[in-house]
Each structure stands twice: as structure tokens, then as C-alpha cells.
Amino acid sequence: MKIVIPVDNNSMDTTVCISFGRAPYFLIYETETEEKSFINNSAAASQGGAGIKAAQSIVDSGAEAIITPRCGENAAEVIKAAGIIMYRTINNSIQDNLQALKEGRLTLLDEIHAGFHQRGGNS
Amino acid sequence: MRIAVLSGKGGTGKTFISVNLAATAPASVYIDCDVEEPNGHLFYKPQNVVSERIAVKIPQVDSALCKGCRTCVNFCKFNALAYAVNKVIVFDEVCHSCGGCQLLCPQKAIAEKEKEIGRIERGLSGNVRVVTGMLNVGEASGVPVIKKLLHNSRLEKEDMIIDCPPGSACTVMESIKEADYCILVAEPTIFGVHNLNMVYELVKLFQKPFGVVLNKYLEEDNPAEVFCQKNQINILEKIPFDMELGTLNSNGQIAVRADSKYKSLFQDLWCTVRKEACDETASHT
Numbered sequence: 001m002k003i004v005i006p007v008d009n010n011s012m013d014t015t016v017c018i019s020f021g022r023a024p025y026f027l028i029y030e031t032e033t034e035e036k037s038f039i040n041n042s043a044a045a046s047q048g049g050a051g052i053k054a055a056q057s058i059v060d061s062g063a064e065a066i067i068t069p070r071c072g073e074n075a076a077e078v079i080k081a082a083g084i085i086m087y088r089t090i091n092n093s094i095q096d097n098l099q100a101l102k103e104g105r106l107t108l109l110d111e112i113h114a115g116f117h118q119r120g121g122n123s
Numbered sequence: 124m125r126i127a128v129l130s131g132k133g134g135t136g137k138t139f140i141s142v143n144l145a146a147t148a149p150a151s152v153y154i155d156c157d158v159e160e161p162n163g164h165l166f167y168k169p170q171n172v173v174s175e176r177i178a179v180k181i182p183q184v185d186s187a188l189c190k191g192c193r194t195c196v197n198f199c200k201f202n203a204l205a206y207a208v209n210k211v212i213v214f215d216e217v218c219h220s221c222g223g224c225q226l227l228c229p230q231k232a233i234a235e236k237e238k239e240i241g242r243i244e245r246g247l248s249g250n251v252r253v254v255t256g257m258l259n260v261g262e263a264s265g266v267p268v269i270k271k272l273l274h275n276s277r278l279e280k281e282d283m284i285i286d287c288p289p290g291s292a293c294t295v296m297e298s299i300k301e302a303d304y305c306i307l308v309a310e311p312t313i314f315g316v317h318n319l320n321m322v323y324e325l326v327k328l329f330q331k332p333f334g335v336v337l338n339k340y341l342e343e344d345n346p347a348e349v350f351c352q353k354n355q356i357n358i359l360e361k362i363p364f365d366m367e368l369g370t371l372n373s374n375g376q377i378a379v380r381a382d383s384k385y386k387s388l389f390q391d392l393w394c395t396v397r398k399e400a401c402d403e404t405a406s407h408t
Contacts, residue, residue, distance in 0.1 A: 043202070046202055047201075048201055048202065048217060049199075049201050049202025049203060049214065049217045050202070052202045052203070052204075052205050052214060052217065053202040053205075055205065056202075056205045056206065056207075059205075059206075059207045074214055074217070077212060078205040078207050078212060081205075081207040081208060081212055082207035082208055083208065
């Protein structure tokens with residue numbers, strides 16, 4: 001299964017990015033082969049609609065699941081339409097989350113926020 | 124003549140100045156462009172109000188015709204469109220109604236549907252024609268309502284007072300675009316100066332003739348006044364900090380209609396502004 005995680009940098013020692021739409025990179029991880037690659041999130045620099053554009057590139061990557069700390073409602077609409085499963089991260093460690101996924105310990109992300117829309121914030 | 128009244132923040136006195144200035148002019152049109160929270164009409168209490176719906180066009184995709192080429196998705200600079208599982212998803216509130224997706228669709232699969240985003244109310248209050256723009260709660264941008272408010276402004280014969288939204292963003296730019304003269308309202312605080320500076324930068328960028336009204340003026344250090352002197356900005360009027368004015372205003376009364384003392388204050392301001400604006404127009408021709 002191909003899964004995606006928003007991350008702060010394009011290397012495996014990076015951390016999960018708190019933002020989904022404006023994450024600088026996405027880690028793409030293939031659970032069968034343990035193959036890893038990174039894609040640049042071109043949506044990070046968008047003036048508006050970053051979540052929609054980010055979700056679009058994830059849909060296009062052929063991912064079947066996403067592990068993210070949170071997700072805005074517009075992005076969630078695109079992701080849900082594509083039938084991609086959304087899991088909630090357990091902490092900001094890439095390895096911990098991948099391990100938890102393998103052991104079936106991740107829960108589904110069901111709280112979708114209305115979007116921060118330039119108001120920022122880390123809450 | 125079209126006079127826009129603006130300030131970098133809310134609560135500085137834009138509506139107070141606009142409403143009283145328009146009420147002072149022999150015959151005028153007051154246009155409330157603060158469409159997110161218009162309140163000029165609360166003072167005028169206009170009669171014979173006529174309401175007009177304002178709608179924007181939102182794309183509507185016929186999925187039977189769509190071949191999934193994504194021309195629309197790739198074109199949209201606002202990311203209002205997405206494509207997932209053979210279907211285009213439209214985000215109404217992100218769409219800026221540019222119509223580009225419809226124009227570019229090779230399959231002619233995109234039509235436009237109307238979405239109401241607000242209304243315009245027109246009424247009369249003595250010598251003033253009151254025109255109010257009202258944006259529906261939850262809408263992203265008031266620009267389409269303001270465009271409609273000012274659409275025929277060049278044809279107006281009477282003087283127009285444009286009560287702008289606070290700040291210096293898109294809606295303010297749209298409001299001052301057609302103005303002949305700008306009045307910047309400033310408060311006597313450090314924060315007030317910061318906000319004054321923002322609108323000062325804006326009117327310079329738009330190359331509009333302008334002057335400042337110092338509101339809530341006290342006989343003590345006034346950072347806004349210092350700012351004007353430093354930047355050689357013309358001070359049009361100083362309106363005193365005055366409990367009586369505050370009371371009239373908070374009771375929804377128009378000061379110039381309630382008290383002759385304020386009437387003469389605003390008549391002076393009206394003359395100054397007209398003279399300034401005319402001189403500017405003359406020097407530009």
C-alpha cells in the first residue's frame with residue numbers, strides 16, 4: 001500500500017509537518033517494498049487553496065492512505081472523493097508512525113477543521 | 124466628484140466622517156463599501172429602500188461531457204478546482220468567478236451557475252441618496268459587491284462619498300480605484316499611526332490626491348499629527364475628542380443634523396476637501 005505523510009524535510013530523519021496543505025514535502029512510502037521517495041509540495045507557496053492543491057497531488061501520486069496530524073475541510077473533500085484513508089499521527093516521528101501503521105495501531109482522522117486560511121497557528 | 128474615506132483600521136471614524144460629510148453636501152450619494160459590516164444606513168435610516176441581489180458566476184461541470192483533461196484544474200490560480208476519480212470538484216468559496224475554466228474547457232463541459240453573495244440597498248435620507256453594499260455572512264470576498272456598487276459611478280451627477288472598508292486590502296483598492304480624492308482618517312495613537320501609514324502607502328501607490336483628518340483630537344502629543352508633519356501630508360481638519368459627539372454617534376444620530384456647531388465644522392471640512400480636490404484636478408490637467 002502506498003501511503004503519504006506531510007514532512008518538514010526531504011530526508012528520512014525529518015519530522016512530520018504540523019501543516020498538511022503547506023507542508024514543504026510529502027513522504028511517499030510503499031509498505032510492501034519499504035521504498036521511500038519525497039515529492040515537493042508545490043501547493044506550499046499558493047496564495048489560497050493550498051489544501052486543495054496539495055490533496056490533488058496526493059491523489060495523483062496514487063496513494064491509498066495518508067498519515068497526518070490534521071487536515072482542512074477542502075483538502076479532506078478531495079481526499080475522501082478519491083477514497084483515500086486518512087490516519088491520525090501518534091507523534092511527530094516518521095518511524096514511530098510507520099511502525100504504528102504496520103502494527104495496526106493508527107486511528108482514523110475524523111476531526112476535520114475548517115481551515116486556517118492565513119490565520120496560521122499551531123493549535 | 125468622488126471622495127473616498129479610508130483608514131487602516133476599524134473604529135477610527137470613517138463612517139462618522141463619511142456620513143456627516145455626505146449629510147453636509149447640498150446633494151450627495153453616500154456609498155457604503157464596508158460590505159462586511161455596513162453601518163452608515165443605521166445613521167441615515169433611509170426611506171423607500173429598494174434591494175437588489177448580487178450574484179457571482181460559479182462553474183458547473185457536466186460530468187457526462189468531461190473527459191478528465193484537467194485543463195480547468197491546471198489553469199485555476201486560486202486552486203478552486205480539483206479532479207479525483209473521474210470527477211471535477213468545484214470549491215465555490217475559493218472561486219473568484221474569472222470564467223477562465225469555462226473558456227478553456229475543450230469539451231465545453233463547463234457552464235456557469237449563479238450564486239447569490241449579497242445585496243445592494245438603495246434609499247433616501249433627506250439630501251442624501253444612501254447606497255449600501257451587504258455581503259452575506261461566510262462569503263470570502265466583498266469585491267464583486269463593491270464593483271457593482273461603483274459600477275456606474277462615473278455617471279453620477281451628485282458628489283459621491285465612498286465609505287471604504289477598513290485596512291488596505293483588495294476591497295479597499297476596489298473602493299478607491301475610481302475616487303478623485305481620498306480622505307485618510309487617523310487616530311491619535313501609535314497604533315493609529317501604523318494603520319495610517321498603510322493607507323498612506325496605498326494612496327501613494329494609486330497616485331490619488333489625499334489629505335488627513337485627525338479624529339478624536341486632543342490638545343496633547345498626537346503621533347498621527349507628527350507623522351503628517353514629518354511626511355508633509357496635508358491635514359484637512361482636526362475633529363476634537365468630544366463626549367457629546369460620541370454620544371450622538373452611539374445613539375445613531377447624525378451630528379450635523381443634530382447640532383449646528385458640528386454642521387459648521389463639517390461645512391469647513393467639505394469646503395477644504397472640495398478645494399483640495401479641485402486644485403489637484405486642475406494641476407493634473
